[in-house]
Amino acid sequence: MADEERVPTVIAHNAHIIYRIHGSVSAAQNSPVSSFKRLVTRTKSAAVREVHAVKGVSFVAYKGEAIGLIGTNGSGKSTLLRAIAGLLPVEPGGAIYAAGQPSLLGVNAALMNDLSGERNVTLGCLAMGMTPAEVKAQVQDIIEFSGINERGDFSSLPMRTYSSGMGARLRFAIAAAKKHDVLLIDEALATGDAKFRKRSEQRVRDLREEAGTVFLVSHSEQSIRDTCERSIWLESGVIKADGPTEDVMKEYESYVKK
Amino acid sequence: MAQTTVVESYTGPSPQELARKHGLGAAGRLPSLPEYTREIWSYRHFIWEFAGAKVAASLGTTRLGMIWQVLTPLFNAGVYYVIFGVLLNTKHGVNNFIPYLCTGVFIFGYTQSVVQAGVQAISGNLGLIRALHFPRASLPLSITLVEARNMIASMAVLVTIVLVTGEPLTWEWLLLVPALILQTIFNAGFAMLVGRLGSTLHDLRQLIPFIMRVWMYSSAVLYPVTQFTAHLHGWKLALVEANPMLVYIELMRHALMENVTLAGTPMRLWTLAIFWAIVMGIGGYAYFWRGEKGYGRG
Numbered sequence: 001m002a003d004e005e006r007v008p009t010v011i012a013h014n015a016h017i018i019y020r021i022h023g024s025v026s027a028a029q030n031s032p033v034s035s036f037k038r039l040v041t042r043t044k045s046a047a048v049r050e051v052h053a054v055k056g057v058s059f060v061a062y063k064g065e066a067i068g069l070i071g072t073n074g075s076g077k078s079t080l081l082r083a084i085a086g087l088l089p090v091e092p093g094g095a096i097y098a099a100g101q102p103s104l105l106g107v108n109a110a111l112m113n114d115l116s117g118e119r120n121v122t123l124g125c126l127a128m129g130m131t132p133a134e135v136k137a138q139v140q141d142i143i144e145f146s147g148i149n150e151r152g153d154f155s156s157l158p159m160r161t162y163s164s165g166m167g168a169r170l171r172f173a174i175a176a177a178k179k180h181d182v183l184l185i186d187e188a189l190a191t192g193d194a195k196f197r198k199r200s201e202q203r204v205r206d207l208r209e210e211a212g213t214v215f216l217v218s219h220s221e222q223s224i225r226d227t228c229e230r231s232i233w234l235e236s237g238v239i240k241a242d243g244p245t246e247d248v249m250k251e252y253e254s255y256v257k258k
Numbered sequence: 259m260a261q262t263t264v265v266e267s268y269t270g271p272s273p274q275e276l277a278r279k280h281g282l283g284a285a286g287r288l289p290s291l292p293e294y295t296r297e298i299w300s301y302r303h304f305i306w307e308f309a310g311a312k313v314a315a316s317l318g319t320t321r322l323g324m325i326w327q328v329l330t331p332l333f334n335a336g337v338y339y340v341i342f343g344v345l346l347n348t349k350h351g352v353n354n355f356i357p358y359l360c361t362g363v364f365i366f367g368y369t370q371s372v373v374q375a376g377v378q379a380i381s382g383n384l385g386l387i388r389a390l391h392f393p394r395a396s397l398p399l400s401i402t403l404v405e406a407r408n409m410i411a412s413m414a415v416l417v418t419i420v421l422v423t424g425e426p427l428t429w430e431w432l433l434l435v436p437a438l439i440l441q442t443i444f445n446a447g448f449a450m451l452v453g454r455l456g457s458t459l460h461d462l463r464q465l466i467p468f469i470m471r472v473w474m475y476s477s478a479v480l481y482p483v484t485q486f487t488a489h490l491h492g493w494k495l496a497l498v499e500a501n502p503m504l505v506y507i508e509l510m511r512h513a514l515m516e517n518v519t520l521a522g523t524p525m526r527l528w529t530l531a532i533f534w535a536i537v538m539g540i541g542g543y544a545y546f547w548r549g550e551k552g553y554g555r556g
Contacts, residue, residue: 008276008277008282009282010282011273011276011277011282013273013274058273060273060276082388085391086391086551087388087554089551095273095274095277097273097277097282098282099282101391103390103391104388104389105389111385111386111389112311112315112386114314114315114316114318114319115311115314115315115318119311119314122307123304123307123308123311124390126301126303126304126307126308127301127304127308127386127390127391127392128390128391128392129300129301129304129391129392131303132303158318171389175389
């Protein structure tokens, strides 16, 4: 495929992301007296700390690509995903452009735990902008795909009764039900069992064929190898390597083993 | 497929030009106000479903379930009846004090519960906000919807109380519909205002109970509005009489009861009610919209 024909879906250009964390104070600093002192002396910075999580990342992702993001813990992978989703601001001077509205699918993405799985499916689908008719047509497929009914009728039980794997599977099933221009998956595949992982990897491939772009953050090298042909290796917020998964994986593995 | 492109080798138009050419938007761009309004309209089914889900989730673990929607206002009225009607036998020169009191309590309670829930509209749903993309105003709006539904049950209780205590059913009762609609618009704007404030100012939640209590005492809920005219003068009186909660409560009393002394002429009350609904409705909405992209960060 020639370069002109490839349609970019995500463009990151010199993206810096700085976290500002409030209230990250030690117990000693959190006493009423010190809080008062901070208020009086106006040194509020004591409670605000900055973390420079992503430092000048640039890349272009194209339609139909599945890109694996790898790197050691705390290297800025999840932060980058959240910035692509528009949930974190990029510092001035850089920018991230994306097609449509990228959807971030993470393991912490909580739905409403007191509601039944089925009701959560309806709610989640409506929140993604589906019409009630579309939702009605899809609810059963989504529940079936998630496999939560494999051990009895769990879809009518509240989500708080689910195991963590079941919850993650349901969330993935909901997010994967809609065609996304850009789907960002944060470790979601890692929680399911082998059978579900296989199914979800197939779904990721399908989504890609529907001309979307998929970003996958995972510590499972196998699931990255199986689903992504391109990988980006982030280390301390800087891109160390970007290219075919096999090449990047080799570099990454030799780095980790050191 | 050219799957093996390495980004470093990329030499084409600048990222900005490339993004523009393919119609990519900058992540986290704020939509225009009309655009945002259209988006909310297309999410109306979500707002409705989310409101239903909230009620189901909050009552799902109780044994009586939906019956609480009627029981809560009934108990509420019962408490005030016992204290003011039986124990203290307060009259304050009002002919029919119990419906007078209950109207105040119920109408004020409507806004109060919207504010209490609204301040957590964003901070209490961060999981949902971080996971899915929808116009965030859906959250305070569905909270208003939840309370509006509860209010319909409360109104049934209130109407019964008013009738039982001997007030006649007149054509003026029809005025309760526009009065409630105006108050609901006011509440929706208010929920969006405190929703945004509460998303960054976490201390606000601790202050809300005190703010609401001060507000309740200055809205002539527990005692007749004539107490104000007797004791306050000048700007203080003007301030108290412009109080939106006082206006909505007085309008409801005007609609449901005969022979009540109002804080102002009905004309003046209606004007103020419409004014407050527009100011708070549009102001709260615009204020919430300005912060749209900031929710879920932090």
